[in-house]
Amino acid sequence: GVIEKRNNRVINEKTDAVEYGNQKLVYKEFRYYILNKKQGYITAVEDSRDKTVMELLPEWVIKKDLFPVGRLDKDTEGLLLFTNNGKLAHELVSPKKHVDKIYHVELRDDIPSEGVKLLEAGVDIGGYITKEAVVKVINSKLIHLNIQEGKFHQVKKMLHAIGNEVLFLRRISFGKLMLGDLPLGEVIEISLEDIL
DSSP states (O other): OOOOOOOOOOOOOTTTOOOETEEEEEOOOOOEEEEEETTTBSSSOOOSSSOBGGGSSTSOOOTTTOEEEEOOOTOOOOOOOSSSSSHHHHHHHHHHHHOOEEEEESSSSOOOHHHHHHHOOOBBSSSBOOOOEEEEEETEEEEEEESSOOOTTHHHHHHHTOOOEEEEEEEEEEETTEEETTOOOOOEEEHHHHOO
């Protein structure tokens, strides 16, 4: 190979091989990252008043054209996908695609079996009836709620509709993606194959 000293060299990613420190560098058109979002950050690229999830991304993440896919409330933790692939992002949040989102929901009150049935059938959250959900009862005050929509404050409104209140909310999966044991505030890079 040849050592390149010019910083304006045009590279053809299909035919040229670029190495740095004996490691081959690979151009990626699209980038994908998972963040375990902390509470206190809004899901936006920029905001004049509040801290955004972009501030949680470490320096090694290439932020150019990157944006969060969907949103999590300011007081919600959990799995948040970032990409610069607009087409994929649109498909993942489109209601027509029925992408599962599973939430770990800690409740103020015990959830009765009738409440579970109501959530599973769909509830009125203020002029909108939610689609069917899947509820897994972990204990009397903890459920995993699987929904395929993403209306504003939907999980909180669903629990409010059955007379309960969400005390803590964390998204633990989004489609095929699982939060697993990714520490709070940490980021990992993933591939398109991990998503589809």
